Amino acid sequence: MLQDDLPAPDTGLLLTHFLTVADVPRSRAFYSDVLGGTVVLAENPCIVRLANGWIIMNPGGGPTPDKPDVSLHPPTDPSTATSFLNIRVADINACHQLWSEKGAEFLTPPIDRKAELRCYMRDPDGYLIEVGQATGLTHGIFADPPASG
Template sequence: MPDHGGLPAPSQGLVLTHFLTVRDVAVSREFYANVLGGQVVLPENPAIVQVANTWIIMNPGGGPTPDKPGIVLRPPEPGDPVSTFLNVRVADIEAFYAAATAQGAEFLTEPLDRKAEIRCYMRDPDGYLIEVGQATGMLHGVFADRPAPG
């Protein structure tokens, strides 16, 4: 991909980004830059932060537009069901957990060993769920137990 100032703009094919509807662009932008070590590519309208090999695009919510009629964008409210989340894979989960906690990230639990991986979850400033995991057993053919039926 040619350099367009770090913007996700491929000269051929495609690139996958993730859009988040946020309450406060500056707060969310700083979270993804500081906690996930991202590089701010565009500060606002929309904010774009490159994190590793992907981009997080952030803008406030709003009502329908001509290109998305009937669609309203809003960040999640407390108690909303989760239907999607970011999945961050790290080489050293203990180091990531310590660094992210030092930056103010709040995790639901400490990293837990799930046989296939060690993982934990945190939320961003808008309440989006982020899984952080380190592959362990899966690298050797060991996978997590299947959930109980029902």
């Protein structure tokens, strides 16, 4: 493991995404074998470098001194989400095909949303992952505003 592979900046900041997972080896395999990330650290915590970012994974657990009222657990209801990982790609159709062949399960094939082509998949713990390719967005065509509810 090289120091440069770790999410530890010399100055400023960088963004990582932490996932509470039920089975670290299973999740590590998904982010490395299916999505093509590089395992930087296998356990405690698991760190996978994915493109220009890092996914950090550990099992859930109860409160700790630095988060005294917070317990962590993987998603429990696949029909709701409060956040999701957003992966931007250059060729969504190629990614959809390759990742599907490697076992990724997409909710739908890529759909044209005017500003972008996008689709969603889930990781082994049920985390929602958006995969998108900017198309119209790069030409000043933006998405429709969300429907008011």
